Amino acid sequence: MWKWLHPYADPQRAYQLSSKLLPWFSLLAISLIGIGTVWGLLFAPTDYQQGDSYRIIFIHVPAASMSMAAYMAMASAAFVGIVWQIKSADWMAAAIAPIGAVITFIALFTGAAWGKPMWGTWWVWDARLTSELVLLFLYLGVIALYASFEDKVLAARAAGILAIVGVINIPIIKYSVEWWSSLHQGSTIKITEKSAMPDSMLYPLLINILGFGLMIGALSLVRFKAEILARNSMRPWVRELAQAKGVK
Amino acid sequence: MQYHSLAEFLNMGGYAFFVWLAYGVTFGCLAVLIITTLGQESRVLKHIANKMKREERLKQNRGSK
Numbered sequence: 662m663w664k665w666l667h668p669y670a671d672p673q674r675a676y677q678l679s680s681k682l683l684p685w686f687s688l689l690a691i692s693l694i695g696i697g698t699v700w701g702l703l704f705a706p707t708d709y710q711q712g713d714s715y716r717i718i719f720i721h722v723p724a725a726s727m728s729m730a731a732y733m734a735m736a737s738a739a740f741v742g743i744v745w746q747i748k749s750a751d752w753m754a755a756a757i758a759p760i761g762a763v764i765t766f767i768a769l770f771t772g773a774a775w776g777k778p779m780w781g782t783w784w785v786w787d788a789r790l791t792s793e794l795v796l797l798f799l800y801l802g803v804i805a806l807y808a809s810f811e812d813k814v815l816a817a818r819a820a821g822i823l824a825i826v827g828v829i830n831i832p833i834i835k836y837s838v839e840w841w842s843s844l845h846q847g848s849t850i851k852i853t854e855k856s857a858m859p860d861s862m863l864y865p866l867l868i869n870i871l872g873f874g875l876m877i878g879a880l881s882l883v884r885f886k887a888e889i890l891a892r893n894s895m896r897p898w899v900r901e902l903a904q905a906k907g908v909k
Numbered sequence: 910m911q912y913h914s915l916a917e918f919l920n921m922g923g924y925a926f927f928v929w930l931a932y933g934v935t936f937g938c939l940a941v942l943i944i945t946t947l948g949q950e951s952r953v954l955k956h957i958a959n960k961m962k963r964e965e966r967l968k969q970n971r972g973s974k
Contacts, residue, residue, distance in 0.1 A: 713922035
């Protein structure tokens with residue numbers, strides 16, 4: 662059933678497919694983030710409790726939720742790479758890691774800038790904030806491990822194991838606000854029941870979440886392509902490309 | 910539109926510092942990430958091309974001896 666996927670494990674096919682998908686991801690990401698941000702800043706109503714400070718939500722929640730989604734994508738790719746020995750999957754995991762780290766940093770920073778006016782403090786060591794900080798360290802660990810080995814097959818295995826073990830942190834982040842008492846509020850968007858937010862705030866938020874996801878996808882594709890080239894520098898098709906584009 | 914003037918918009922109901930700090934750092938970080946990411950592929954290709962040139966020179970040197 663999944664046999665049609667196999668050819669795309671071939672580096673050249675993966676490179677070509679990424680090039681084909683990239684403009685769609687980029688275009689959609691730019692337009693969605695543009696629409697969501699302008700809508701959130703200019704047109705969404707002011708919150709009756711938090712005033713205009715709540716407008717940070719339109720970047721904080723997309724960054725925070727996508728920092729976890731990107732981690733799951735990275736760990737899944739690492740899993741595929743380790744179990745089925747598909748090198749392209751390892752390269753994808755390596756491509757996602759630095760992007761995830763930046764997105765996690767954004768989630769933490771915007772959270773702090775929102776916490777200061779609302780909670781009276783930039784930072785507290787509670788479960789939600791601490792586990793999200795651990796996520797940042799997991800990303801940094803994966804990046805550092807992958808960079809530490811000259812032999813990238815070995816590097817991908819070491820980094821992949823860390824990425825897979827680190828998945829345990831994801832449910833901890835997700836349910837931290839329910840399992841422990843926290844300054845952090847519970848989730849506003851609910852999938853099974855009505856969200857605790859009027860549509861005029863919800864729509865720009867959902868648009869930005871989707872936009873951040875697509876942006877991470879687009880950036881992953883770009884880094885994936887560069888990683889494919891770097892790992893296949895002896896292949897004739899890469900050498901041809903280097904001859905055509907790299908000589909200047 | 911929630912605001913009647915640019916000044917009112919920029920003031921963000923008194924939370925200007927925090928809102929613009931959050932948005933500024935976010936888009937600043939994203940800009941740096943995007944720029945470094947876009948440069949990566951051409952850096953790799955240039956590196957490979959330089960390596961090929963080195964190999965070519967080595968081959969020629971060996972041939973002349």
